[in-house]
Amino acid sequence: xxxxxxxxxxxxxxxxxxxxxxxxxxxxxxxxxxxxxxxxxxxxxxxxxxxxxxxxxxxxxxxxxxxxxxxxxxxxxxxxxxxxxxxxxxxxxxxxxxxxxxxxxxxxxxxxxxxxxxxxxxxxxxxxxxxxxxxxxxxxxxxxxxxxxxxxxxxxxxxxxxxxxxxxxxxxxxxxxxxxxxxxxxxxxxxxxxxxxxxxxxxxxxxxxxxxxxxxxxxxxxxxxxxxxxxxxxxxxxxxxxxxxxxxxxxxxxxxxxxxxxxxxxxxxxxxxxxxxxxxxxxxxxxxxxxxxxxxxxxxxxxxxxxxxxxxxxxxxxxxxxxxxxxxxxxxxxxxxxxxxxxxxxxxxxxxxxxxxxxxxxxxxxxxxxxxxxxxx
Amino acid sequence: xxxxxxxxxxxxxxxxxxxxxxxxxxxxxxxxxxxxxxxxxxxxxxxxxxxxxxxxxxxxxxxxxxxxxxxxxxxxxxxxxxxxxxxxxxxxxxxxx
Ligand code: SF4
Numbered sequence: 001x002x003x004x005x006x007x008x009x010x011x012x013x014x015x016x017x018x019x020x021x022x023x024x025x026x027x028x029x030x031x032x033x034x035x036x037x038x039x040x041x042x043x044x045x046x047x048x049x050x051x052x053x054x055x056x057x058x059x060x061x062x063x064x065x066x067x068x069x070x071x072x073x074x075x076x077x078x079x080x081x082x083x084x085x086x087x088x089x090x091x092x093x094x095x096x097x098x099x100x101x102x103x104x105x106x107x108x109x110x111x112x113x114x115x116x117x118x119x120x121x122x123x124x125x126x127x128x129x130x131x132x133x134x135x136x137x138x139x140x141x142x143x144x145x146x147x148x149x150x151x152x153x154x155x156x157x158x159x160x161x162x163x164x165x166x167x168x169x170x171x172x173x174x175x176x177x178x179x180x181x182x183x184x185x186x187x188x189x190x191x192x193x194x195x196x197x198x199x200x201x202x203x204x205x206x207x208x209x210x211x212x213x214x215x216x217x218x219x220x221x222x223x224x225x226x227x228x229x230x231x232x233x234x235x236x237x238x239x240x241x242x243x244x245x246x247x248x249x250x251x252x253x254x255x256x257x258x259x260x261x262x263x264x265x266x267x268x269x270x271x272x273x274x275x276x277x278x279x280x281x282x283x284x285x286x287x288x289x290x291x292x293x294x295x296x297x298x299x300x301x302x303x304x305x306x307x308x309x310x311x312x313x314x315x316x317x318x319x320x321x322x323x324x325x326x327x328x329x330x331x332x333x334x335x336x337x338x339x340x341x342x343x344x345x346x347x348x349x350x351x352x353x354x355x356x357x358x359x360x361x362x363x364x365x366x367x368x369x370x371x372x373x374x375x376x377x
Numbered sequence: 378x379x380x381x382x383x384x385x386x387x388x389x390x391x392x393x394x395x396x397x398x399x400x401x402x403x404x405x406x407x408x409x410x411x412x413x414x415x416x417x418x419x420x421x422x423x424x425x426x427x428x429x430x431x432x433x434x435x436x437x438x439x440x441x442x443x444x445x446x447x448x449x450x451x452x453x454x455x456x457x458x459x460x461x462x463x464x465x466x467x468x469x470x471x472x473x474x
Contacts (some may be wrong), residue, residue, distance in 0.1 A: 118428065198433075221442070256413055
């Protein structure tokens with residue numbers, strides 16, 4: 001297993017930690033945007049190892065977590081209809097809505113199916129012309145090309161009993177919103193490598209320049225993240241603020257161009273509410289007018305559903321880095337992965353679940369980077 | 378759903394104008410859309426797959442490493458729910474080819 005020892009070598013990790021500590025003349029506050037990175041950081045205890053040099057704030061980069069309650073309630077309303085087969089990625093089934101989740105709708109007789117790809121949902125619509133098949137199109141830029149293709153294909157094939165409930169968000173506007181918040185503490189970002197593999201990173205260049213904030217495109221392995229942190233700290237110490245690419249093995253500056261092109265053809269930018277962050281202007285994607293026939297919100301008349309988030313769940317503060325998950329009173333008591341109160345406890349990419357599942361493996365020893373035991377299932 | 382899963386392309390076909398193929402994810406096989414990378418890939422190549430769509434080509438080492446890391450991170454839950462529905466997608470692929 002040469003590839004593992006090469007890239008996850010504890011020696012490299014230790015050297016990077018030492019380098020960051022030596023370079024940092026003061027503690028710097030960085031935010032990792034991607035939930036996968038949050039998981040690695042918490043699991044490996046990277047933040048503890050860097051105490052005094054780097055503080056990591058966990059960003060809103062988990063698509064399950066930022067999907068607003070009202071979109072969940074719309075999904076529940078549509079899924080309960082007798083003529084509907086409601087399809088979704090697996091991790092949305094347990095996200096609590098106002099009074100239940102999709103799993104419970106299924107238990108009460110709703111036809112809710114997990115699909116891995118939105119094209120599976122489209123195929124289901126072709127096989128069941130007597131039903132209305134709806135797909136819950138959630139996610140960041142990584143799922144947008146898939147959802148764009150499903151809608152585009154549906155039109156191409158003349159499938160009319162297929163529609164999508166769109167809840168797409170994009171990362172750059174969230175970074176802007178975080179930088180504009182009056183109490184913002186973030187001084188540098190680790191951008192999500194996989195999002196940039198799709199979209200490239202040209203959109204981040206004006207943000208880095210405008211807010212004078214370093215943005216480092218970073219992978220999600222421990223050594224990737226440490227390297228990303230080191231690059232960000234270097235920039236901060238040198239007074240630079242640029243977009244740099246740590247994850248060169250997967251990310252090109254322009255991303256995957258055919259995917260970007262189809263996303264732009266099917267979707268347009270739209271205002272979107274984010275769980276925890278509130279509405280952010282032009283921060284999400286909505287179907288273009290020429291694809292309006294595939295919009296489940298209008299097809300099933302649920303656009304008017306508006307709800308407020310429950311007060312007990314402090315997801316908003318967690319997702320903006322104002323609160324660490326264990327500081328939430330419900331954490332581990334009223335709210336557990338088995339019975340989540342809020343979305344960040346549902347998905348393995350969510351910050352609350354990352355802390356809940358992994359806290360027990362935390363250690364300040366860099367050796368743990370390679371020797372941490374697998375989480376029992 | 379944000380972290381892509383690496384797999385190896387074992388077949389490629391044209392499905393009414395859409396480039397599709399079977400991708401092997403460490404033993405779990407499923408039908409994947411190759412349209413976005415069709416100019417860059419051939420059978421035997423490795424790709425990172427997001428929700429049924431190949432998004433980037435990667436080399437074999439990178440693919441293995443990413444897979445191992447995902448496994449270690451217990452981030453392959455996605456693969457579990459993918460496996461649940463993978464057979465169905467293969468049936469569809471058989472019907473289509
Ligand atoms: S621990 Fe639970 S209730 Fe508290 S913020 Fe996280 S998801 Fe919400």
